[in-house]
Amino acid sequence: MRKPSTLLAMTLLLAACASPQPPAGGASTPVPVAAAPEASASQASGAVATAGAAPSAAPTSAAAVAPAATPGPASCGALGCLLFDTPVQAFSRVLESSPRVLAVGESHAQQGNEGVASATKRFTESFLPLLSGKASDLIVELWAVDPSCNKQKVAKVQEEQKAVTQSQAQGNQSEFVTLGHEAKRLGVVPDILRPSCAEYDAILKAGQGSIDQMLEMIARLTAAKAKALLARESMAGKMVVAYGGALHNDLAPGPGRERWSFGPELQAHTGGKYVELDIIVREFIKDTDSWKALPWYAHFKRDENPDKAILFNPAPGSYVLIFPRSS
Template identity: 65%
Template sequence: MRTPRTSLVAAAFLAACGAPSASAPAGGAPSASAPAGGAPSASAPAGGAPSASAAASGSSSPPASPPPPVAQTAAPAAAASPAPAPCGALGCLAFDTPAQAFAHVLESGPRVLAVGEAHAQRGSEGIPSTTRRFTELFLPALAGRASDLIVELWAVDPRCRKEQVARVEAEQRAVTQGQAAQNQDEFLALGHAAKRLGIRPHQLTPSCQEVDAIVRAGPDAVTAMLEMIARLTAAEAKALLGREDAAGKMVIAYGGALHNDVAPRPGRERWSFGPELSAITGGKYVELDLIVREFIKESESWRALPWYPHFDREKHPDKAVLFNPAPGSYTLIFPRSS
């Protein structure tokens, strides 16, 4: 995965994480402050922007003590999987391992697999993040099945005016200060891991005009970012789907869990590429939100998610819980961490 001279982490802002803050007005800009306790927030980009020298080294911050290894290892592909146990409404199924739940999601054979996550927050560094779990548990299963991976990072043209880029970086830092410092490094690691598996990684490449438009948006800069991320991801995915060498294989989009919504909330349609890519693929589109159980909090933002009222953290703590709220839409909640 090429490392740009100027790299901005584009957020999927919970709802980059999963869902925008419930307090955000419909169709308006999300709140600039992230909810306390690591709750999803419509304005929480995935990490801050590294400096040019940090990007060149592939790291945006000093390395912290790594969390323990991901305990739920991927099951052998040839092993017979026991039937999942029904666990309630919204098609809830409890699987012995996350790998089994992931295999169930892929049974429909999507052309586009749009993965959204709830970003890790500061103070959660001892718990393996969603990005790390996807990289270690799920990505190997996509080798030979997926042609390309679009990672929600920005690779800004170095010819863009430095002052404009700096202003956009400042907007992002204001809403990422509560996130774990390693988020961006793990996004970069995901791209490198994909390349090793023969899956071509791609970053978003906003033009200088698009960067200028974000600056001109002023107080609506976050909304402008959200719309641009959805637009650029859709354009990149459509181009990749049209490649002859990608025929019959999946294109993966990985970022926050707002942009992948196949049925966005009213007023937020421009923030999601889900409806457009679902139409282009003839419905061969899957929205998969990945949730680390320990990140779920008692807050308005989390309670606004459709699966939340049906999830009991005390039940099936050692299972991978999969909800299917709507056709082509899944939420996978990992077992409790070791």
């Protein structure tokens, strides 16, 4: 069986994680990974659906959801902090709201943390099985390259992306492929984004604003894809899940970031049945300005309850799940 990298003929954009330092204007940067641009959209879709990278550990059974949560420490205050024995229990609590759209954002693994399981790996192995039968589709932040687009322009966009991928762990790309592969195995259709040639032109014309243009495009395409999926007659009782960086799913994006988030648009479209969930690997949290700006950071005590999963609820429909300390 071929390796995922040989099947993945698309541009991969793992955008807007919380940990990198923000660019001018205070926003988080996207962290893309380039792959061969010459494949068709149908080939790209097939790569996500059939890539042969199996998860490195058996997925957690949905039956392992009990017992109930215990109240969080008093320092969590109004953020509704809860402690759980396992991350699966915390994720199950989030699902109790029965959203039409569940938008999961992660902090991407960075170089130097290869010994710590990433958020993508944990989501794939532990959370994805709970979505089987509940979710129809999983929209993953993968770009399918239209073969009719100018190859030189596509290559230039990929070159611009390299500046913001240098700090990213090398395994991120294959883990996103594994996520799509495992979703299909569980009966959840993996979906990707399909930028037009005009989108690539707009990114290049933006010059120094190219990253801003990419972030805006991701939000726009994801919202359009989710709306199209929700409109199907076969959607009765099922949700659409979006998985990507912890920026595009914001229900209350910060000033200047409004165009980068599909949260408010999909919340309105679903009549409030939208849930934003950020999943955070405890070891990735740093004492940097970008982390400190997050609403839950001041309430997070790194040395308290390190073996528990922590679930913050900063606002209605908004959750932050912090994994226990790694073994």
